[in-house]
Amino acid sequence: MIRFDAVSKNYPNGTTAVDALSLELAEGGLTVLVGPSGCGKTTTLRMVNRMVEPSAGTVSLRGQDIREVAAPELRRGIGYVIQHAGLFPHRTILDNVATVPLLLGWGKKKARSRAAELLELVGLPATMAKRYPYQLSGGQQQRVGVARALGADPPVLLMDEPFSAVDPIVRGELQAEFLRLQKELHKTIVFVTHDIDEAIKLGDHIAVFRTGGKLAQFDTPERLLAHPADDFVADFVGQDRGIRRLSFVQASGLPLREGPVLPVTAPVGDARSLGEPWVLAVDAARRPLGWAATADLPPGGTLADATLAPLGHTFALAGDSARAALDAALLSPSRLAVGVDADGAVAGVADAYELSAAIAGASARASASAAEEAVEEAAEEAAEDAVDEAVDEAAPVGPAGSATKLTKSDAGEDVPAGGPDDAPVEKDSAGGGDR
Numbered sequence: 052m053i054r055f056d057a058v059s060k061n062y063p064n065g066t067t068a069v070d071a072l073s074l075e076l077a078e079g080g081l082t083v084l085v086g087p088s089g090c091g092k093t094t095t096l097r098m099v100n101r102m103v104e105p106s107a108g109t110v111s112l113r114g115q116d117i118r119e120v121a122a123p124e125l126r127r128g129i130g131y132v133i134q135h136a137g138l139f140p141h142r143t144i145l146d147n148v149a150t151v152p153l154l155l156g157w158g159k160k161k162a163r164s165r166a167a168e169l170l171e172l173v174g175l176p177a178t179m180a181k182r183y184p185y186q187l188s189g190g191q192q193q194r195v196g197v198a199r200a201l202g203a204d205p206p207v208l209l210m211d212e213p214f215s216a217v218d219p220i221v222r223g224e225l226q227a228e229f230l231r232l233q234k235e236l237h238k239t240i241v242f243v244t245h246d247i248d249e250a251i252k253l254g255d256h257i258a259v260f261r262t263g264g265k266l267a268q269f270d271t272p273e274r275l276l277a278h279p280a281d282d283f284v285a286d287f288v289g290q291d292r293g294i295r296r297l298s299f300v301q302a303s304g305l306p307l308r309e310g311p312v313l314p315v316t317a318p319v320g321d322a323r324s325l326g327e328p329w330v331l332a333v334d335a336a337r338r339p340l341g342w343a344a345t346a347d348l349p350p351g352g353t354l355a356d357a358t359l360a361p362l363g364h365t366f367a368l369a370g371d372s373a374r375a376a377l378d379a380a381l382l383s384p385s386r387l388a389v390g391v392d393a394d395g396a397v398a399g400v401a402d403a404y405e406l407s408a409a410i411a412g413a414s415a416r417a418s419a420s421a422a423e424e425a426v427e428e429a430a431e432e433a434a435e436d437a438v439d440e441a442v443d444e445a446a447p448v449g450p451a452g453s454a455t456k457l458t459k460s461d462a463g464e465d466v467p468a469g470g471p472d473d474a475p476v477e478k479d480s481a482g483g484g485d486r
């Protein structure tokens with residue numbers, strides 16, 4: 052849908068920002084451009100809406116060379132979101148969002164009603180409509196930025212580090228909301244980030260750039276993690292790619308065993324007779340309450356009389372990934388991950404080594420169905436390495452908090468759509484500013 056054919060950008064100062072880029076981005080897909088600082092991500096992005104003109108090559112949109120379309124017209128179909136949202140400080144939130152519909156001549160009433168719809172779509176309460184940007188948090192401002200970019204319902208969205216300026220918790224929320232929105236809207240999105248985790252979380256496809264504006268690899272997140280094209284990509288993706296790959300394996304296929312699980316009303320004698328170091332106490336609906344260390348059980352009474360260590364976290368068989376399951380095992384005081392069903396009831400438990408064997412199998416099946424035999428071996432290695440690494444790193448916790456050694460067995464404004472008419476607008480003058 053968006054196609055780069057041998058596109059280069061050389062600046063007059065001799066910098067080659069983008070070097071002979073050929074790339075095809077699918078319609079309705081979310082493509083992330085990622086790479087170290089100065090590798091040409093923003094330049095590539097801005098060539099799509101003609102804020103930067105290529106020195107050589109052709110960028111086309113739905114088969115048409117974008118040089119054949121006047122920049123203002125082109126930008127009407129391309130929303131643009133930047134870091135810090137780039138909102139107009141003296142306009143209310145509603146009027147910020149209504150900017151593009153107004154530019155398109157919709158009339159005030161219709162434009163404002165569209166803006167109100169968009170605010171709702173991005174999860175902002177109507178009460179914020181009358182506020183000014185300075186009266187909103189950074190995360191809320193970013194949502195307004197996204198709402199504004201969606202103003203004219205453009206088929207294409209360009210997003211330049213839109214979530215980088217907010218703290219990690221808000222960023223996580225914005226990313227999740229954004230994915231939800233994309234599921235609904237199916238825009239063709241080009242998203243720039245320098246954060247490989249963000250790229251992996253959001254992208255259907257990821258283009259990794261190296262310094263000098265060269266494309267190092269263009270692939271799905273799964274394949275990028277499984278088969279980095281070279282050492283540069285492997286380094287960029289990070290040492291822990293084995294763990295990250297587990298995000299693509301569903302927890303639903305992991306085999307669980309019944310494990311040492313007892314109702315909290317069970318006598319402590321029953322818990323002791325299981326002969327396990329830890330027992331999981333559950334309520335009447337089998338929802339997990341906490342772990343009891345067998346060594347610290349009171350002489351009599353029930354599990355309700357025992358001190359229960361917090362669960363860490365559980366994982367949901369429907370919806371969570373193998374990564375969440377493994378994490379649950381590593382953080383659990385008993386080293387057992389607790390899998391729960393849709394009602395939150397305990398479905399079973401597994402330790403990190405049981406999980407790793409199953410994960411390797413699941414990865415292998417996934418890769419076989421994708422006709423990738425080589426992945427099987429790599430998946431097993433990666434899963435085992437990942438478990439070894441993670442188990443080594445996890446702080447060992449024993450009964451009653453004593454340290455025990457783990458063993459394997461217990462283990463826009465540059466202005467969005469309808470933006471500035473005069474191209475080219477190079478980066479630093481265009482308000483994409485402080486990056």
Ligand SMILES: Nc1ncnc2c1ncn2[C@@H]1O[C@H](COP(=O)(O)OP(=O)(O)OP(=O)(O)O)[C@@H](O)[C@H]1O
Pocket residue numbers: 062063064066067068086087088089090091092093094095245477478479486
């Ligand atoms: N207007 C310009 N004039 C000269 N050189 C420029 C201009 N804009 C960008 N560059 C240079 O082009 C290269 C690519 O810049 P670009 O902004 O595309 O990189 P980036 O990957 O987006 O970087 P970052 O992650 O730091 O934002 C850099 O070396 C940059 O200094």
